[in-house]
Amino acid sequence: MEYEDQAGRASRPPSPKQNVRKNLDFEPLSTTALILEDRPANLPAKPAEEAQKHRQQYEEMVVQAKKRELKEAQRRKKQLEERCRQEESIGNAVLTWNNEILPNWETMWCSRKVRDLWWQGIPPSVRGKVWSLAIGNELNITHELFHICLARAKERWRCFSAGGPDADSEDAGFSAADREASLELIKLDISRTFPNLCIFQQGGPYHDMLHSVLGAYTCYRPDVGYVQGMSFIAAVLILNLDTADAFIAFSNLLNKPCQMAFFRVDHGLMLTYFAAFEVFFEENLPKLFTHFKKNSLTPDIYLIDWIFTLYSKSLPLDLACRIWDVFCRDGEEFLFRTALGILRLFEDILTRMDFIHVAQFLTRLPEDLPADEVFASIAAVQMQSRSKKWAQVLTALQRDSRETEKGSPSLRH
Numbered sequence: 001m002e003y004e005d006q007a008g009r010a011s012r013p014p015s016p017k018q019n020v021r022k023n024l025d026f027e028p029l030s031t032t033a034l035i036l037e038d039r040p041a042n043l044p045a046k047p048a049e050e051a052q053k054h055r056q057q058y059e060e061m062v063v064q065a066k067k068r069e070l071k072e073a074q075r076r077k078k079q080l081e082e083r084c085r086q087e088e089s090i091g092n093a094v095l096t097w098n099n100e101i102l103p104n105w106e107t108m109w110c111s112r113k114v115r116d117l118w119w120q121g122i123p124p125s126v127r128g129k130v131w132s133l134a135i136g137n138e139l140n141i142t143h144e145l146f147h148i149c150l151a152r153a154k155e156r157w158r159c160f161s162a163g164g165p166d167a168d169s170e171d172a173g174f175s176a177a178d179r180e181a182s183l184e185l186i187k188l189d190i191s192r193t194f195p196n197l198c199i200f201q202q203g204g205p206y207h208d209m210l211h212s213v214l215g216a217y218t219c220y221r222p223d224v225g226y227v228q229g230m231s232f233i234a235a236v237l238i239l240n241l242d243t244a245d246a247f248i249a250f251s252n253l254l255n256k257p258c259q260m261a262f263f264r265v266d267h268g269l270m271l272t273y274f275a276a277f278e279v280f281f282e283e284n285l286p287k288l289f290t291h292f293k294k295n296s297l298t299p300d301i302y303l304i305d306w307i308f309t310l311y312s313k314s315l316p317l318d319l320a321c322r323i324w325d326v327f328c329r330d331g332e333e334f335l336f337r338t339a340l341g342i343l344r345l346f347e348d349i350l351t352r353m354d355f356i357h358v359a360q361f362l363t364r365l366p367e368d369l370p371a372d373e374v375f376a377s378i379a380a381v382q383m384q385s386r387s388k389k390w391a392q393v394l395t396a397l398q399r400d401s402r403e404t405e406k407g408s409p410s411l412r413h
Helices: 002-011 030-036 048-108 112-120 124-135 143-162 176-190 207-220 230-238 243-254 257-263 267-284 286-294 300-308 317-330 332-345 355-363 371-379 390-399
Strands: none
Touching: 048 112, 048 124, 112 317, 124 243, 124 317, 143 176, 143 207, 143 243, 176 207, 176 230, 207 230, 207 243, 230 243, 230 317, 243 257, 257 267, 257 300, 257 332, 267 286, 267 300, 267 332, 267 390, 300 332, 300 355, 317 332, 317 371, 332 371, 332 390
């Protein structure tokens, strides 16, 4: 009975007065309550030494929290100042491009001032215009031609959807099966183009534009058709140009020697490009070059995907656009210089990896690559070997394509 009486007393709820927290002007949270709050009345009070120790711990926690808050506030302030500087710099650059460079394009585009601005990145608001001018229109494609090709593409889609015969006779040399495969591949690839953006997929605002550019191109160049990787190039152009101008830039861009060699799968010429790349690879990064050779890591393992999509699939989109900026200025050489810059940036990591891990790393680069670090690494790459520049090395290798592995004899002198 005595035990039951004690248990009954212990189980009774404490009086309201016992629930009142003493000497506290706030509602303690989390561990603060454990440090400062007096113990319930039914428990022994804290010893003075323990209470003092807990108060000191609490005060230390407050000091550390204030330090963290101050550090975070300073970081945010620095970020805001940097963002303001960038916005001011972009604003000034836009004025320079619009008021000075674009109106006098023919005389200014190759000046030192413009080249320096180009390297820093073209402002997004003028990027499409600059790309169009830099890529040019050697094919003399008009908006009218785009709409003709687009109408033919739509008719072809309608015919294939209806299961009827394709009446087009101009490209009769290309089988209906090949043409249908291109159309199906376009549909499949559009859904895989920048999936994180969700703007090119079915129902997205840019889906029809991308479909139109790629479909029109298959009618414009049936001998090339559609090749995987094209959708990323067209998508980047569409983000910066209207549909017709994107088609013009896309067609002229793919007509460049390097792009045409890859998209038409000209194995001999592709091997020549790889051989030229290895000449500069060995010149700039001899240690990594030896490591790659030892592990049978040939350029095609990582370069094909980079070149096919002009880095738009492999790099963050904003960084890829900056790569495109200088590519439009310097041409194909910059694509291979960029590849060497990426390898140089990760040289220490790559030299410690085996074949499998290198291949995996280079085919799936980190998603948070800082643009400034990438461009600093690219700037450190020297595109000159034995006093010969890229174009000279490539030409020498083309004269003797059978020596693509070791280099042409003319390069040794």
